[in-house]
Amino acid sequence: MESCALAVDVSQTQSTGGGKRPSKANLVPRKPNPCSCSDSTGVLTKMYSENYIFRVINRVDLYPTFLTFAGATNPAHPLDHADLSPLIVDPQTQLASREIFWYFPWYSSFHRPRVVVRCGDWKLIHLFESGENEFYNTKHDIGEATNVAAEHPELVSALDARIAAWIDDVNAPRMTPNPEYDSTPPATTNR
Structure with a gap:
């Protein structure tokens, strides 16, 4: 692709329009933000319009995408990402099915x-x-108002196992108890 400029809005400040957790930096999906590509002639191809194409991506996907458009190669170390350049060039491109972890x-x-x-339309929070x-x-529930774990125990179990495997695969640091933590509530004083 010759002389392509990429503009991506990855802000997370929009509310879901009635979702239960509208604060910034949470894990609830937002209304999709514009992602567009323009060529040297100034023609802007928007992937967000009345008939937008929604794809679930992660911010780490931007790194290999920018590398592709810059003509650079990925680093030798493994990355948890997808190159989105085929989707930007042709918005009808289907991304490979994958799980996204936070x-x-x-x-x-x-x-x-x-x-x-996140796996397809399903999201498990452990x-x-x-x-x-x-x-x-x-x-069906973009605001994540209804926990349906009890209705889908097999899916929950399968995705919980994927989480455990992913934590091992990436050698993520484990939480360890703080031996000095005191869970006793502080004494209240009457003023």
Whole structure:
């Protein structure tokens, strides 16, 4: 592709329009943002319009995509990514089916420790503290308001096993208990 400029909006600040978790940096899908490609003649091909083409991607997918458009090669070390350049050149391209993982083994103001796998329309959120799973069908419940784990125990079990395998495959650091942590609530004082 000659002289191509790529513009991608990867912001996560849009609300789902009624979803239960509208804060930034959470794991709930957002309304798709524009992703476009323009050539040297200034013609802009938008992948987001009334008839947009929605694909689930991860931000790490942008790195190999930019490398392709720059004519560079991927580094020798393995990356958890997909090159999106074929999709940008031809929006009708089908991406290979894959699982996308997010790993957050720490506390933040946005979430508690968890690991997430997205597989097609399904998303499993494994909560480290309790060992519980939240399971959502993102096609029918984009705001993730209804946990359907109890209705799909086989899928939950299969994706939970994929999470465990992925953690081993990438040698992700494991959460370890803090031996100095005191779970006793602080004493309250009357003022």
